[in-house]
Amino acid sequence: MIEVRHLSHSFGPHWALKDCSFQLQKGEFLFLSGPSGAGKTTLLRLLFAGIPVQRGEVRVAGFALNQIKDSAVPLLRRQVSVVFQDFKILPDRSVYDNVILPLQVRGLGRVHSDRRVRAVVRALGLDSRIHLLCGELSGGEQQRVAVARAFVVNPKVLLADEPTGNLDADLSFRLMDLFKQFQAYGTTMIVATHSQELVKRHPEAKIIRLEDGKITGANWPGAMLDNGLAGAPLNGFNTGDGYASGTRSLSLSRQANIRATMRQMGPDGAVERKTTGDDKK
C-alpha cells in the first residue's frame, strides 16, 4: 500500500530527509516519531504529493509518486486522507460543512452524505457542535473536525500529523482508539507524533523513529534492514511483537463496537472509491 525506497528530500542546501526506506501493507498502522524538525511533516507531504519527489521512489495506493501527473493528484488524494498539523479547516464554515467537503468534492449529494457526516461527527464527540462555525471551536475541537473530515470518505490511507497535539491525554487515547477502528476497516495509517506515551500504549503498531531526516530506529526487521540499522531493538519503544496482528489482537467487544460504528456510517458504497492500480502492496 505504501512503499518508500531511498527517499531523500532537500530544501535548498538542507536535507530534511536522508535515504529513508520502509513498506506498509494494507491495514497496517505506523507511528512516525521523532523530535521537532526531524522531517516527519516532510515525509507525510511527500506521501500525498504535497511536494514532488526529488530522489528515491514512493508508491502510495498504487500511484507511483515519482512520475505522477498533475491531473492524477486529485485521484491520489481521494484515496489518501490527511490530518494536518495546522488542521486546515475553514474557520468561517460550520463543522458540518467542513466535514462534508470531501464528499461534495466527489460529487455526492447531501442526501447521501448526510448520514456519514453525522456518524463521523458523533464518533468524534462533536455532535453538539455540528452547526457551530469552526473558528469558534477550541483547538482540540478543531483538530477533531480535521480528523472527521479525513475519515468521512473511508480512505485507503490516512496520514495524520500530530493529530493529538492539542488534545488532553484522555481525548488522545480515545482518538487513537478511533484510529484503530478504522485500521480494522482496512485503512493504512501513518501517525506522526512526539508523544512517547501514545506510542507505548499501542504495542501492536509499527514504529519508525526519525532523527534529523534519517531513520534511526524501527521496531520491525524489514525497516531495520532497509535502513541499514543494527539488530538492536528500538530504544525506549516496544519492540512490538504484536504489530502484525493489528486487527486480530482486538478484543471481541471492541470488534462489535467497530461494526456498530461502521453500520452507522453506512455502506462502503456510499463513498466513491476509485481503484486505480494495485492496492495489494
Place this chain on the structure above:
Amino acid sequence: MIRTFFRLVGQGFMGLCINPWAQILTLSAVVLVSFLVGLFLMAITTLDYQLSVVSGETSFQVYWRTGQNQVEIDEQWEDIKHLPGFLLSRTYTPEEALKEMENRLGHTATPRNFAFLSENNPLPATALLTFSPGVREYETWLKETSQYLWNLPGVERVTVTPLRDELGQAWRTVNTYVMRPAIFFLTLLLGLVVGNTVRLAFLGKSYEIEILQMVGAFNWYIRLPLLVCGAVQGLAGSSLALVILRFIHIQIRDVLNFPPLLMEIQFLTPEMTALMLAVPTGMGILGGWVGVKRV
C-alpha cells in the same frame, strides 16, 4: 455531475455575496476602468466620424455615343440618381447641348445659328454627376462607381475629378495611427486591469483552494466557481459602465453641435460595445483561472 456543475455555478454567484465589500470594491474598479476606456473610445469614435463624413465632392463627366436612343438614356439618368453618395446631376440631351452651345456662343460678336446641325446633331448626350461619398471606403466606392458608369450601355467615355484627397488622407492617417492603436491599447489596458483586479480578489480564497486541493478536488471543480464569479464581475462591471456612458452620451450628445463646430458626439460603435463587454468578461474569467495556483 450536472447537479454538481450547477451547484458550482451557483457557488460562483454566491461568491459575490459572501464577501460583499471586497466584491463591491472589485466591481467598482471594473466599472471605473471600463468607464474611462469607454469615454476615450467615445472621443476617438467622434473624431473618426467627423473626419469621415466631411463631404469632399467627386464629379464624373459621362459622354454617351452619338445617336443613342434618348429614352434609354433617360432611364439610365434616373437610375444614376440612386447610386450611393449621389448629390446632384446636370444632364444634357444632344438637343439641350446644342442649345446650350448656341447660348454660350450666341453672346460672342457674331451671332450664330446652329439650326442647320439639328437634323444631324453631332453632339452626344452628356451628364455631369456630383457625388459626396464620404471618405470611408472611398477607393472602393470610386472604383465601383466608375465601373458602373463605364458599363452603362452606350457610354463612350467617363472622366473623373476625384475628391481633394487631403481629407481622405488625414482620415486614413488618423484611422491607422490613432484610432486602431488606441482601440488596441485601451482594450489591452481594460483587459489587464480587470483581469488583475479579479485575480487579486481571489487571493483571499487561496486557503480554501488549498483545502479543496487536499481533499481531492479536480481543477475544474475548484476553478468553475471562480470563473463564473470572474465572468459575472467582468460582465456586470462593464455593463454598468456602458449604461453610465450611454446616459452621459444622451446628456452631452449635442453640446458641441452648434456652428461652426457642428459636432455631434458619437456613441461607441456596436463593435466597440461588444468589445467593451467581451473583454472584461473574458479577462474576468482569465483572472479567475490564473487565480488558482497549480497543486
